[in-house]
Amino acid sequence: xxxxxxxxxxxxxxxxxxxxxxxxxxxxxxxxxxxxxxxxxxxxxxxxxxxxxxxxxxxxxxxxxxxxxxxxxxxxxxxxxxxxxxxxxxxxxxxxxxxxxxxxxxxxxxxxxxxxxxxxxxxxxxxx
Amino acid sequence: xxxxxxxxxxxxxxxxxxxxxxxxxxxxxxxxxxxxxxxxxxxxxxxxxxxxxxxxxxxxxxxxxxxxxxxxxxxxxxxxxxxxxxxxxxxxxxxxxxxxxxxxxxxxxxxxxxxxxxxxxxxxxxxx
DNA sequence: ATGACTGCAAAGACTTTGCATCTTT
DNA sequence: AAAGATGCAAAGTCTTTGCAGTCAT
Numbered sequence: 439x440x441x442x443x444x445x446x447x448x449x450x451x452x453x454x455x456x457x458x459x460x461x462x463x464x465x466x467x468x469x470x471x472x473x474x475x476x477x478x479x480x481x482x483x484x485x486x487x488x489x490x491x492x493x494x495x496x497x498x499x500x501x502x503x504x505x506x507x508x509x510x511x512x513x514x515x516x517x518x519x520x521x522x523x524x525x526x527x528x529x530x531x532x533x534x535x536x537x538x539x540x541x542x543x544x545x546x547x548x549x550x551x552x553x554x555x556x557x558x559x560x561x562x563x564x565x566x
Numbered sequence: 567x568x569x570x571x572x573x574x575x576x577x578x579x580x581x582x583x584x585x586x587x588x589x590x591x592x593x594x595x596x597x598x599x600x601x602x603x604x605x606x607x608x609x610x611x612x613x614x615x616x617x618x619x620x621x622x623x624x625x626x627x628x629x630x631x632x633x634x635x636x637x638x639x640x641x642x643x644x645x646x647x648x649x650x651x652x653x654x655x656x657x658x659x660x661x662x663x664x665x666x667x668x669x670x671x672x673x674x675x676x677x678x679x680x681x682x683x684x685x686x687x688x689x690x691x692x693x694x
Numbered sequence: 695a696t697g698a699c700t701g702c703a704a705a706g707a708c709t710t711t712g713c714a715t716c717t718t719t
Numbered sequence: 720a721a722a723g724a725t726g727c728a729a730a731g732t733c734t735t736t737g738c739a740g741t742c743a744t
Contacts, residue, residue, distance in 0.1 A: 445718055445724070465709080480726045485709060487724095501629040501685075505734085506708070519671050519679070530671040535663070535684065543647050543658040543686050551647070552688040556663065557629075558671050560680040573699070573743060593734080608701045613734060615699095633709085634733070 448472075448479055452487045456497060457511035462518070462527035464506045501557065503527060515554055521562035530558065576600075576607055580615045584625060585639035590646070590655035592634045629685065631655060643682055649690035658686065 455471050456463065463471065469484045488509060491497040500508040503520045508527050510518075517530040540551040583599050584591065591599065597612045616637060619625040628636040631648050636655050638646075645658040668679040 448725075478726080482710080482727075483725055486711090489710080502708095517667060517671065519675055519677060521677070522680070528675065530667075531674055533667050533670045535667075539645065539658075539661050539663075539684070540686055542661045543645065544688075546659055547647055547656060548691040548694075549647060549649070550689045550694060551686045552650070554684070554686050556667070556682070556684045558668055558679045558682050560672075561678045563676040566676075566678060576700075606701080610702075610735080611700055614736090617735080630733095 449487050462508045462510050517556045519558045523565035577615050590636045590638050645684045647686045651693035
């Protein structure tokens with residue numbers, strides 16, 4: 439365990455960093471945050487591991503904001519707000535997409551709904 | 567008018583093509599559709615005009631599906647479903663995001679909400 | 695002439711991948 | 720020795736932009 443912990447040192451750091459962040463960072467933003475503790479980390483590792491995490495379902499993509507993919511380590515479904523001005527992405531507290539929406543979709547389209555992503559865009563408090 | 571119609575021939579064709587499509591196409595898909603009528607159109611023109619249309623609010627971006635931006639000529643807010651298997655994007659009929667969601671966000675984040683985008687992802691009827 | 699739209703090719707931004715190296719088993 | 724993780728640099732996608740040519744005012 440100790441050994442494998444060392445082997446997965448950076449991988450774990452990437453996941454931990456994303457989970458601790460409230461900023462819904464991009465790969466590059468994560469990379470910069472990680473450099474404080476892991477000055478020798480590479481951007482490729484960040485991308486590589488993020489891709490793995492997504493495939494494993496450990497993290498979620500929020501889609502792109504200004505052409506850059508943003509990620510979330512929180513797995514419980516919640517609504518996001520993205521500021522088109524500064525690019526900030528934040529959680530919207532105490533709001534959820536009603537389950538009835540995905541049910542209705544599944545029924546009328548005869549599809550299987552696996553995830554639900556509601557992103558509001560606009561101008562944040564700071565930019566106003 | 568006839569003259570300017572000619573001048574905006576391709577521009578209009580791009581917008582019309584998007585508005586007629588139900589597929590929420592990407593720039594490249596639009597480009598291919600347009601080639602039937604405008605064999606000399608260029609991909610750059612498609613991208614250029616789509617960017618303009620977005621800025622003018624004539625069309626809406628649905629975000630990216632498999633790394634490619636998808637567009638919608640319908641401006642009334644509605645819910646979308648994206649198939650992760652085949653990449654199809656379709657409208658979900660008769661469902662809407664309650665206004666209360668954006669109101670709650672505006673209130674708790676003290677932000678201005680300008681648009682709302684709900685995308686469900688999963689497996690479509692055909693792929694099931 | 696001036697301003698606007700286009701095609702082409704080049705540039706740009708973001709992300710992925712091949713390969714050699716190093717570590718762990 | 721084998722398997723896995725990483726850094727680096729190269730490659731790959733998707734999108735934007737500079738420039739010259741064309742059309743309309």
